[in-house]
Amino acid sequence: MKKFSVKDLSICYSDDNESLRKINIEIEANAITVLFGPAGGGKSTFLRVLNRLNDLADVKTMTGKVLFNGTNILDPKLDVIELRRKIGMVFSRPVPLPLTIYENVAYGLIMAGERNKKKLDQAVESALRQAVLWDEVYDRLSDSGFAISGGQQQRLCLARVLALEPEVIMLDEPTSALDPVSTSKIESLLTELKEKYTIILAPHNVQQAARMADYAAFFLMGELVEYSGGKDMFLTPKDKRTQDYITGRFG
Amino acid sequence: MIFSDIISNMRRKFVFILLLLILCLTACGTKAGSNAPNPDNTEQSQYIDNKGSDTIVNLALAWAERYQTIKPNVQISVTGGGSGTGLTALVNKSVDIANASRQIKQEELDAAKAAGLNPQEFVIARDAIAVIINPENPVDHLTLTQLSAIYRGEITNWKEVGGEDRPIVKLSRETNSGTHVFFLETVIRFSNKDDKTIFSANTLLLPSSEGIIAEVRENPNAIGYDGLGYVTSEVKMVAISSLETPEVYVIPSAATVADSSYLISRNLYMYTPDVPTGEIKAYIEWIMSAEAQQIVKDLGFVPIVENERE
Amino acid sequence: MAPKKQIGNVLITSIIKVCGYSSILFVGLILVFLLKEGLPALKDVPLITLFNIRWYPIEGLFGILPLIFGTLLVTISATLIALPFGIGTAIFISEVAPRWIKEILKPIVEILAGIPSVVLGFIGILVIVPFFRKFLDLPTGLTAFTGAVLLGLIAIPTIVSVAEDALNTVPPGYRQAGLALGATRWQTIWGVTVPAAKTGILTAVMLGIGRALGETMAVMMVTGNAPVMPSGLNAIFEPVRTMTATIASEMGEVATGSQHYQVLFLIGILLFLLSLVINIIASAVSTKQRKRAERILS
Numbered sequence: 001m002k003k004f005s006v007k008d009l010s011i012c013y014s015d016d017n018e019s020l021r022k023i024n025i026e027i028e029a030n031a032i033t034v035l036f037g038p039a040g041g042g043k044s045t046f047l048r049v050l051n052r053l054n055d056l057a058d059v060k061t062m063t064g065k066v067l068f069n070g071t072n073i074l075d076p077k078l079d080v081i082e083l084r085r086k087i088g089m090v091f092s093r094p095v096p097l098p099l100t101i102y103e104n105v106a107y108g109l110i111m112a113g114e115r116n117k118k119k120l121d122q123a124v125e126s127a128l129r130q131a132v133l134w135d136e137v138y139d140r141l142s143d144s145g146f147a148i149s150g151g152q153q154q155r156l157c158l159a160r161v162l163a164l165e166p167e168v169i170m171l172d173e174p175t176s177a178l179d180p181v182s183t184s185k186i187e188s189l190l191t192e193l194k195e196k197y198t199i200i201l202a203p204h205n206v207q208q209a210a211r212m213a214d215y216a217a218f219f220l221m222g223e224l225v226e227y228s229g230g231k232d233m234f235l236t237p238k239d240k241r242t243q244d245y246i247t248g249r250f251g
Numbered sequence: 252m253i254f255s256d257i258i259s260n261m262r263r264k265f266v267f268i269l270l271l272l273i274l275c276l277t278a279c280g281t282k283a284g285s286n287a288p289n290p291d292n293t294e295q296s297q298y299i300d301n302k303g304s305d306t307i308v309n310l311a312l313a314w315a316e317r318y319q320t321i322k323p324n325v326q327i328s329v330t331g332g333g334s335g336t337g338l339t340a341l342v343n344k345s346v347d348i349a350n351a352s353r354q355i356k357q358e359e360l361d362a363a364k365a366a367g368l369n370p371q372e373f374v375i376a377r378d379a380i381a382v383i384i385n386p387e388n389p390v391d392h393l394t395l396t397q398l399s400a401i402y403r404g405e406i407t408n409w410k411e412v413g414g415e416d417r418p419i420v421k422l423s424r425e426t427n428s429g430t431h432v433f434f435l436e437t438v439i440r441f442s443n444k445d446d447k448t449i450f451s452a453n454t455l456l457l458p459s460s461e462g463i464i465a466e467v468r469e470n471p472n473a474i475g476y477d478g479l480g481y482v483t484s485e486v487k488m489v490a491i492s493s494l495e496t497p498e499v500y501v502i503p504s505a506a507t508v509a510d511s512s513y514l515i516s517r518n519l520y521m522y523t524p525d526v527p528t529g530e531i532k533a534y535i536e537w538i539m540s541a542e543a544q545q546i547v548k549d550l551g552f553v554p555i556v557e558n559e560r561e
Numbered sequence: 562m563a564p565k566k567q568i569g570n571v572l573i574t575s576i577i578k579v580c581g582y583s584s585i586l587f588v589g590l591i592l593v594f595l596l597k598e599g600l601p602a603l604k605d606v607p608l609i610t611l612f613n614i615r616w617y618p619i620e621g622l623f624g625i626l627p628l629i630f631g632t633l634l635v636t637i638s639a640t641l642i643a644l645p646f647g648i649g650t651a652i653f654i655s656e657v658a659p660r661w662i663k664e665i666l667k668p669i670v671e672i673l674a675g676i677p678s679v680v681l682g683f684i685g686i687l688v689i690v691p692f693f694r695k696f697l698d699l700p701t702g703l704t705a706f707t708g709a710v711l712l713g714l715i716a717i718p719t720i721v722s723v724a725e726d727a728l729n730t731v732p733p734g735y736r737q738a739g740l741a742l743g744a745t746r747w748q749t750i751w752g753v754t755v756p757a758a759k760t761g762i763l764t765a766v767m768l769g770i771g772r773a774l775g776e777t778m779a780v781m782m783v784t785g786n787a788p789v790m791p792s793g794l795n796a797i798f799e800p801v802r803t804m805t806a807t808i809a810s811e812m813g814e815v816a817t818g819s820q821h822y823q824v825l826f827l828i829g830i831l832l833f834l835l836s837l838v839i840n841i842i843a844s845a846v847s848t849k850q851r852k853r854a855e856r857i858l859s
Contacts, residue, residue, distance in 0.1 A: 053741055085743035095734040098757040107752065108742035160742060336813040362816060418700040425786070425810045426619045449617050452627075455703055455785035455800050458810055462686065462782065469691045472700045 003029040003168060003198040004050065009064035011045060013057065019045045021222045023064070028215060029167075032190060032199045036209040037219035037245065043202040046219070047170045050200070051087040052080045069167075085112060088161030092173035092204070094153035096145030101137050104145045104156055108164040123163050131159035132189055151182025158189070168198045176204040187212060206246055210234040218242045297530040299327045303337020303350030304429050305460060306378060306478040307519055311350055313546050314538060321537070325530050334429030341522055342366055347531055349522040352378065352429030352478070368524045375538050377553040379479040379503035379516040380434060382489040383464075385471040390414040392490040392500040395514065399439050401474060404451025409472075421454040422463050422475035431456075433517050434476055441494060476515075479503050480551035491515060508553040519552070595833060599826030606820055611827075616788035616802065618811060618821045625828060627788040631801035632835075634791045635708045635780060639773040640766070642713035647720030647769060648762060654721070655728035656750050667725075674718030682782035685711045690783055697798065703785035705801040711779045716769035723768055727761020728754060760846065767843035771836055774805075781806035804828045 004027040011020040020042045027033050035043045048054040049066060052073065066073050073083055085108065097104050105124040106114075114120060124141070128134040133155045137148060145156060154174060161169055171190070175183040190199055190212065203209045209216060210231060217227040218239070226239045237243040301311055308331035315327035337349035342362045355363075355370060363370045382398060384390060390412060393401075400406045402421055409417045424431045440446035457463050463475040468485045475486075482488060490500035493514050507513035527535055537543055544554035602611070606623050613624030654666050689710060690702035697706075731754050739749035755762065785800025788807075808825050815822040 051741060053737060056737075056740070081743050081745055084741055089737075089741040091734055091738060091741075093734060095732065095738045097735065097738065097753050098759070099752075107739075108744070111742065111744040111748045111752065157738070160738075164743060332813050335815075339813070339816060342816075358816070420701040426617070427811055427813060432619065447620070449620055449622075452615060453787050453789045453800065455701065455787045456802070456810075457703075457786065458781050465686055466690070466701070466703065470694060470701055 002026045005067040007065040012061045014060045019222055023224045029198045031214035032194050032201055032212050033215040034209045034213040035202045035217050041219035042222045043219050044172055047172055051084050085164050086166050087168040088166040090157050090171040090174045092176045094150055094157055096153050096156055100142045101145050102141040105159050105163050127159040127163035130162045131155045133159055151178050170200045172202050173204040296324045300346045301327055301348045302330045302340050302346045304334040304352040305331040306352040306430055307350040310550050333427040335427045351520045353432055371523045371526055373521045374518045375521050376519045376547045377508055378519050379508045379513050380476050381479050381482045381503045382476050383467050383486040384474050386487045387471040394492045394497045395494055402439050417472050420472045422473055423454045423456055425456045425458055437515055505553050595830050599830045602823035602827040614790040623824045627790040628804045628807050630791045632803040634705050635803055636773050638709035639712035640770050643716040643769050647717045648724055650721045651724035655725045670718050670721050678779040682779035685783040699798055703800055704798050706797045708780045708784035711783055712773040712776055715776055716773045719772050720765045720769040723765035724762045727758040731757045763846050764843055767839055770839055777805040777809045804832055
């Protein structure tokens, strides 16, 4: 089943930098799709189109279509708030909100209008358990979100997204600021979560891409160079540029 | 980070103050230099520092400007601040001539004597204090008793003195003004030295004559008082009657002040730290001349009559 | 070569040290001077006279209560006016306004900050005072309220520029995270950005209050300066006399060392203490926040 169908997506920023050029891609549900490539290749821009977060950026022109469950999300009349609740996002640096741990997880639900304390409690616990953080923080939920380690903070950010019960989770270099132990915790967590969610991951290195990919897409200078299922691309890349990047000749 | 900004900001301010201090010191230095008498060279420009009563400041400025055209080598700086300010400066030896709209107080005289000075008094003009109201206000005369009761806070509505049903807003100069003290003594206390009544607490104390004129011009509830020289045609003067003849109301004017029929009038003074000599003596003599007294008349004050001049 | 460098280092370090210590020294000297000139008032003037409700110094009535309450009334009202406007404007400039409006608004706020308070006082007398008298149907427009509005105007630019800086230093990640969770723009501003900039906004408010407390000229021109003891809610629409205005208008005339002189310095000490309290509150709040930040970094 296809979660996203992207057709001829092009974006040009106000400073005339073309950021994405004619992207065509289909993203499968309940799988980890890995977007990789050198910095500035368009991965982050692509992710921010999918939840319309780049509405904030100075976009000059945007053409093409992005179908999410069959509806075009680039439609200006679309309810972006509703969209963003369905498509959660985790950023490269852990950004706990300046609130308590509990409030961080409950934030999205409270903003969505949930006032029932019991429901909130349940949702927070369930999200923290899914993010394998519950055992570490259950006794200090009213501490500041900053009072835990970086790895815990990043899992808190993930729990915050999970609490909203989204369909898609996007992660933009989620482990780039973390130590190897925290990184492997997050990676194994993602492998479990793909049973329930569609996961789009922009890893910060090729090794992680190869470890995690059910599907892989190689982005270079705003172009989608190569896209295929499985780990084939890392063993037998079809495109010369992909090969060069994987073998470490640039990037 | 913001905190360190504040600290650096504070530091900047201190550097600024330091610069200011240095500037002041150098300025004082040069002033002292030009002030030094130079008997050999009469063409040397002479500097006269003149400060005090705000009532007199416009008159003193007009005199200074005219005098400059007669004697270009004499430079006169005129500043206001109030009679008290001027006399304090005189005692502190920081002015050559102090302007005052009241006579020097005994304690000021004592302080001056203690500082080794022998202050000299000169009556330079006469002034009447006009009671002013908004032209919209139908009231046009008050007895001295009514006026006093208004400022004591006993009469608070215009209808009690024959006007409309409006609250009375009382305006006064600040307490450091000679006009304030004179009004207190002559009007509120009926010139009775034993009377210790003071202004009602809700009397507005405005820092300048212009402030009083501006508020009276604009506000039909207001009553104020100001030197005759400051009264403009945009406000209305009230006729006042004395305690002895409450039925005779008199509007202040040059004539009614000169013949003493207008009650709230007074002498205006200049004080010198000692018996004046040189350019200061010449200046004060010129002020007594017919030419200078014509300026007094032009500005709405009352010239001193012939026999009051020495 | 090396010793020369060292001398330069030592020289610069000591110059900086001197500058740093001199500011402490200046504050200390000011305090000592204030205390030396003002404290004798407590001895020479009977306390019953000092803590009285009548201020008429030329007759020896030194009741400072109306002045203290006048200052508090005007300052607190000014803060209540300036706070929503200042923070609202800061949020608008930093979070909401499109770039071109931002580029117009910021310099305008800075110009407003640069207008001398005398000029504002003048505008106050000519425009605001008559307007309030007619609009609110008051006996006179020279009231505490007029002063508070004018002080609010003076404090707003300070609050805006400091609060706006604070909002700007909030990492963009916070806003994105808030939005990505499905919060609306306003929910993100109130729930995430403003709390994240809390310390800076608080500093802005404290600086604004300090500005209002210390302002003299504009207040003196529009509050009527009547030393009335404020009582009841209506007091805001009556004339008041503030501590700063009293010092400014009376210090020039007093004889050095007289009771009146001492009491004016005592008022100065009270003002000093008031602003000290405000500063201590401000720094206590920001150090509390900083300690928390340090704990996270370690």
